[in-house]
Amino acid sequence: MAIDFTLSSEQRALQASARAFAQEVLAPVVREADAETDPLAAFQRTKEAYVAAYRAGIAFCMLPKKYGGGGLSNVELILAAEEICAVDPGFACTILVNGLGLLPVWYWGSEEQQERFLRPATSDPSGEYLVGYAVSEPAGSPGGTANFDTPEPAPVGIGVTATLDGDSYVLNGRKYWPCNVAGWDGKGANASIVVVRTDPSKGGTEGLSAIMIERGTPGVSYRLISKMGHRLTPNAEIVFDNARVPANNLIEGTRGNGDLLINRNFAWSGPVAGIAAVGVARSAYEAALDWARTYTAGGPSPIINHQYVGYVLGDVAAQIEACRYLCWKTAHFLDRHDYHGELIGAMCKIHCTEALFASVYKCLQVVGVNSLDTRHNFEKLLREAAVFPLYDAGNFGMQRRRVHGVMASPDFNPRALMDDEFVPFTKQMEEIDTVPGYAETPLPTQRAKPARAPTKV
Structure with a gap:
């Protein structure tokens, strides 16, 4: 088979x-x-x-x-x-x-x-090694990472600048929401990759690159953010104040293409975010099922014997199964196409995180008011589920924009994913929806080859 x-x-x-x-x-x-x-x-x-x-x-x-x-x-x-x-x-x-x-x-x-x-x-003998990823920036005018892919000129988009000065880059600006970057003590992870604007004269997708920031770099400070959900992962604000970083820390293949790095990373994380939603929904479903099997709500038998409860839990179970297999399909696509899956990764993240947030809430409805009692853990599951559609490139904007950008290409093959064909993702595809009426020229058809394709594992 x-x-x-x-x-x-x-x-x-x-x-x-x-x-x-x-x-x-x-x-x-x-x-x-x-x-x-x-x-x-x-x-x-x-x-x-x-x-x-x-x-x-x-x-x-x-x-x-x-x-x-x-x-x-x-x-x-x-x-x-x-x-x-x-x-x-x-x-x-x-x-x-x-x-x-x-x-x-x-x-x-x-x-x-x-x-x-x-x-x-x-190879860290302490086992504590931690790596950060820093892209997102504070909202403002200009500002906000959600607008990094607009074609408008500077200063729109990512605002952290990296200016070459001798054998160093000097970084200035702020990031907001990056994860892991503050490390275990709030003073910095062992290393963090940071998307910066190496050409400050350009805006949007132009002039972006990725550079590694190592722990102990002078001129970098952190402030942890207290969150509603995902409280066991650390998000922080970073301030760069004339922070000097060795020039050879710039990842050469990303020079001028930091925007494509962002989208490739989101392609990789799409099925992981999707499967995270599966895991949380699975926990909510199993807990609600256990509750329904024993709780009578004052009636003659457990509520699982009531039609509505059975139908709702059946629907939730089906959503979990369907989303799990979409995640498997997406991960398999990434394995077959050099970790490129910008279209299917976004689709997977959007569909699974939104479908399963609704499923988790349905589980709370099955349990009823008792789901509000923190002893039963449902409130935590709901808090965690609420995070998924909002983080890792919000579904309401960035993720759907990526899907739209690919589909708007005159050469888009609507059966590509069904046939397991590579789907290219280009800078023009990033720019759709960011400026009304922009990018009326045909999109290129050739596959964008990465500077260095990864080896299969």
């Missing part, structure tokens, strides 16, 4: 290992950490679990074995991610961001840069 949804023995073992870690190591710390009001202290409560994940090969499982990583395929990654996200998606997000920070070095970095930044991440 050409299509087989049966996991191999190796995949089942990976899934079981991730499930055991999530239940035995992570779960015992989640409730108290989530209840911690200080965001840095909440994150620090997960440190022992993170070190355990590092030693188990989870923290950098997405990096190639050549550099000491786990070498997992994208399909294998999401099989493991679902189990961790079912316990706490914030903790899983911390691990995801390690990939967002270092995979671009693998895609576009020189061999020297790959050795310099990937090898230390996978």
Whole structure:
């Protein structure tokens, strides 16, 4: 059979290992950490679990074995991610961001840069190594990362500038919402990749590049953000004040194409965000089902015997299954197409996160007013589910814009995903919807070849 949804023995073992870690190591710390009001202290409560994940090969499982990583395929990654996200998606997000920070070095970095930044991440004797990913910026006029892909001239779009001065770049500006960047002590991750404007005369998608910022760089400060959900992953504001960074920290293959790095990263994270929503919805569904099997609401038998409860839970179960397989399909597409899947990655993230937020709320309705009692954990599941449509490029704008940009091409093949064909993503596709009436010229048809395509794992 050409299509087989049966996991191999190796995949089942990976899934079981991730499930055991999530239940035995992570779960015992989640409730108290989530209840911690200080965001840095909440994150620090997960440190022992993170070190355990590092030693188990989870923290950098997405990096190639050549550099000491786990070498997992994208399909294998999401099989493991679902189990961790079912316990706490914030903790899983911390691990995801390690990939967002270092995979671009693998895609576009020189061999020297790959050795310099990937090898230390996978060989830290303390097991605490943490990598940040910094793109998002504060809203303002101008400002706001959601408008990084407008074609308008400077100063619209990403505003953090990197000015070459001798053998260093000097960074100035602010980022807001980047994850992991503040590290375990609020003073910086071991390394963070930052998308900056290396050509300040340009705006929008032009003149953007990615540069690695190492812990201890003078002129960089952080402030942790307290959030409604995903409280166990650290988001922060960064201020760059004449921060000097070695010029050879700029990832050469990203020079002038930092916008394409952003979109390729979102393609990779699409099925991971989708499977995170699956994990949270699965937890809500199983808890609601258990409740319905025993709770009578004062009636003669458990409420599972009532038609409405059975129908609602049946619909939720179907959504979970459908979304899980869309995530598998998306991850498989990424594995087959050099980690490019800008169209299907966005589709997966949008559909799964929105469908499953609704599913989680339906589970609360089944449980009723008792779902508001924090003892039962439903309120946390709802808080976590609310994050998914809003983060990792919000669905209401950035993600849908990427889908629209691809589909608007005169050469778009509506059966490409069905036929497992590569779908190109270009700068013109980024610019759609950002300025009314813009980009009336035909979009190019050729495949945009990355500066360095990754090796299959």
